[in-house]
Amino acid sequence: MPRPALKSTPRPEPGRARILQAGLDLAAESGPSGMTISRLCQRAGVKPPAIYYHFGSKEGLLGAVVETVAEAWLDQLEASQPAGSVIAQRLRAAVDGWQAMIEDPARPIKLLLSVQLDGAEHSAEIEASLRRVYERARQLIAESIRAAAGEVSEVDALADQVLGLVQAAALAFHLESDRKHLRARLHAIAQLIETHVAGTTLDTGAYAELPREKE
Amino acid sequence: MPRPALKSTPRPEPGRARILQAGLDLAAESGPSGMTISRLCQRAGVKPPAIYYHFGSKEGLLGAVVETVAEAWLDQLEASQPAGSVIAQRLRAAVDGWQAMIEDPARPIKLLLSVQLDGAEHSAEIEASLRRVYERARQLIAESIRAAAGEVSEVDALADQVLGLVQAAALAFHLESDRKHLRARLHAIAQLIETHVAGTTLDTGAYAELPREKE
DNA sequence: ATTATCTATAGATCTATAGATAATGC
DNA sequence: ATTATCTATAGATCTATAGATAATGC
Numbered sequence: 372m373p374r375p376a377l378k379s380t381p382r383p384e385p386g387r388a389r390i391l392q393a394g395l396d397l398a399a400e401s402g403p404s405g406m407t408i409s410r411l412c413q414r415a416g417v418k419p420p421a422i423y424y425h426f427g428s429k430e431g432l433l434g435a436v437v438e439t440v441a442e443a444w445l446d447q448l449e450a451s452q453p454a455g456s457v458i459a460q461r462l463r464a465a466v467d468g469w470q471a472m473i474e475d476p477a478r479p480i481k482l483l484l485s486v487q488l489d490g491a492e493h494s495a496e497i498e499a500s501l502r503r504v505y506e507r508a509r510q511l512i513a514e515s516i517r518a519a520a521g522e523v524s525e526v527d528a529l530a531d532q533v534l535g536l537v538q539a540a541a542l543a544f545h546l547e548s549d550r551k552h553l554r555a556r557l558h559a560i561a562q563l564i565e566t567h568v569a570g571t572t573l574d575t576g577a578y579a580e581l582p583r584e585k586e
Numbered sequence: 587m588p589r590p591a592l593k594s595t596p597r598p599e600p601g602r603a604r605i606l607q608a609g610l611d612l613a614a615e616s617g618p619s620g621m622t623i624s625r626l627c628q629r630a631g632v633k634p635p636a637i638y639y640h641f642g643s644k645e646g647l648l649g650a651v652v653e654t655v656a657e658a659w660l661d662q663l664e665a666s667q668p669a670g671s672v673i674a675q676r677l678r679a680a681v682d683g684w685q686a687m688i689e690d691p692a693r694p695i696k697l698l699l700s701v702q703l704d705g706a707e708h709s710a711e712i713e714a715s716l717r718r719v720y721e722r723a724r725q726l727i728a729e730s731i732r733a734a735a736g737e738v739s740e741v742d743a744l745a746d747q748v749l750g751l752v753q754a755a756a757l758a759f760h761l762e763s764d765r766k767h768l769r770a771r772l773h774a775i776a777q778l779i780e781t782h783v784a785g786t787t788l789d790t791g792a793y794a795e796l797p798r799e800k801e
Numbered sequence: 802a803t804t805a806t807c808t809a810t811a812g813a814t815c816t817a818t819a820g821a822t823a824a825t826g827c
Numbered sequence: 828a829t830t831a832t833c834t835a836t837a838g839a840t841c842t843a844t845a846g847a848t849a850a851t852g853c
Contacts, residue, residue: 386805402705404619408842418807423843425805485703487761488696490617501761528774532751535758535771539750546702546716556750559743566781601831623816633833638817640831 387425389415394436399478402485403433403493430494437486437497441504444479447472448511458519458568462561465515469557473541480541508534520568529567536560602640604630609651614693617700618648618708645709652701652712656719659694662687663726673734673783677776680730684772688756695756723749735783744782751775 393414397406408419408429415421426432451468452461472479486493487501513530516523523529540556543549608629612621623634623644630636641647666683667676687694701708702716728745731738738744755771758764 400705402619402703404617405705407840409840419843420808420845421806429842481703484699484757485705487757488617488700488703490615490620490700498761505758505761525774528770531758531771532774532778535754536747536750538757539753542699542702542753543720543746543750546713546720555743556746559740559747563747563778566785570781622814624814634817635819635834636832644816 386415386417386421390417390422390425390432391435391439394432395439395477398433398436398440398486399476399482402482403489404491406433406436430497433486434494434496434500437483437500440477440479440482441500443477444472444483445504445507445511447475447479448508452511452515452518454518458565461515461519462565466554466557466561469537469540469560470553473537473544473553478545480538481545484538484542505534516564516568523568524570525567529564533560533564536563601630601632601636605632605637605640605647606650606654609647610654610692613648613651613655613701614691614697617697618704619706621648621651645712648701649709649711649715652698652715655692655694655697656715658692659687659698660719660722660726662690662694663723667726667730667733669733673780676730676734677780681769681772681776684752684755684775685768688752688759688768693760695753696760699753699757720749731779731783738783739785744779748775748779751778 390411393411394406396414397410406429408422411417411422411432412419422429422432426435447468451465451471453464456464483501483504486497509527509530512533513526516526516529536556537560540553540560543556544553605626608626609621611629612625621644623637626632626637626647627634637644637647641650662683666680666686668679671679698716698719701712724742724745727748728741731741731744751771752775755768755775758771759768
């Protein structure tokens with residue numbers, strides 16, 4: 372390890388981690404096209420060659436950013452499902468989990484979409500990462516619905532809809548910053564799931580009857 | 587009018603229209619950050635000052651691009667609703683209309699989302715345009731549902747969901763290019779509307795019973 | 802010898818404008 | 828005088844790399 376980090380220096384973490392964090396921050400704030408070498412250097416407190424040494428290219432760094440944020444987001448998605456609880460409780464937890472990931476300052480949903488929409492042609496690795504993360508997200512949602520409600524008809528199509536609605540809720544929230552509207556949208560997703568499940572399993576629909584928390 | 591356009595010159599349309607078209611094309615292909623002055627000049631066959639003369643700034647041109655595409659998209663959305671037909675036919679028409687706007691090479695839905703997500707701070711006019719177009723789109727969808735089914739409970743929330751699902755379908759299609767999956771998603775949106783409406787008005791659900799067209 | 806950084810710089814963009822030119826309409 | 832364009836260019840980025848430097852591990 373070089374630069375013995377004179378104990379009092381204000382940046383003790385190794386450069387690679389600082390650069391990756393700067394990439395995550397910048398991509399969340401201003402999208403992949405705002406993640407320029409000079410801004411990265413400013414944030415991470417390094418000079419350009421350090422970035423090329425650790426990540427090979429700007430595209431390489433973006434790939435690491437996408438992988439990191441995708442992993443973290445899938446973990447959030449999985450963690451928002453308390454195993455073993457009844458469906459009404461699981462839906463409440465899901466709504467809270469979706470809200471948390473949409474309000475997460477790392478903006479995982481927005482970041483992944485902005486990489487997808489950015490227009491610059493990205494490497495095949497990045498394209499593949501995006502497809503993989505959405506595929507996995509759909510699986511997690513479908514599994515969660517099955518875990519709660521047993522066999523449900525067209526569960527994959529339902530999971531597609533849920534993922535799409537969560538993405539759309541994130542987009543609308545980042546444009547409007549209306550928390551109440553966000554809450555209502557997420558609540559509507561939960562009701563959609565419940566209605567669909569009830570249509571298949573003739574459940575009673577306890578979700579809608581639980582007392583609402585205050586905004 | 588200058589440059590008498592020597593009859594045989596291959597660009598008879600006035601410069602402003604050519605520049606706007608180049609902006610629409612480039613924004614659709616590579617997002618707002620790919621809409622650079624030099625690429626615009628190349629496409630439109632003009633030099634930089636012509637752009638600044640007609641639009642004041644790059645941001646001014648982007649504003650015109652957003653307005654143009656927003657108008658065209660809202661027209662498409664409105665046109666996909668044949669007035670006076672029964673609900674099952676209206677839903678079929680809506681599915682076809684959504685598919686057409688998602689497959690439109692001008693990529694209106696993608697373009698509007700990529701401006702929103704682009705990260706560069708856009709002018710207040712552009713932000714306002716985006717909010718206006720989505721607000722109007724929700725209204726159009728809600729009106730169309732009311733026109734078909736009369737008073738429906740929570741029609742605004744339903745319209746929100748429909749808009750979100752159409753956006754999500756467009757995003758997934760532009761990533762996966764899977765027409766069959768697109769068709770299935772759009773069909774599922776129509777069924778969602780029908781289920782919701784049936785839940786309110788106790789309708790019979792003729793949409794799902796119409797013969798499917800072949801893919 | 803390997804790992805991690807720096808200094809310095811090349812070369813390719815990018816946005817925007819000053820000032821000239823040319824045609825049309827008054 | 829107004830409208831629409833051009834030539835030419837300033838000045839600010841941006842990406843990327845060559846080559847030097849310094850510490851560590853063998």
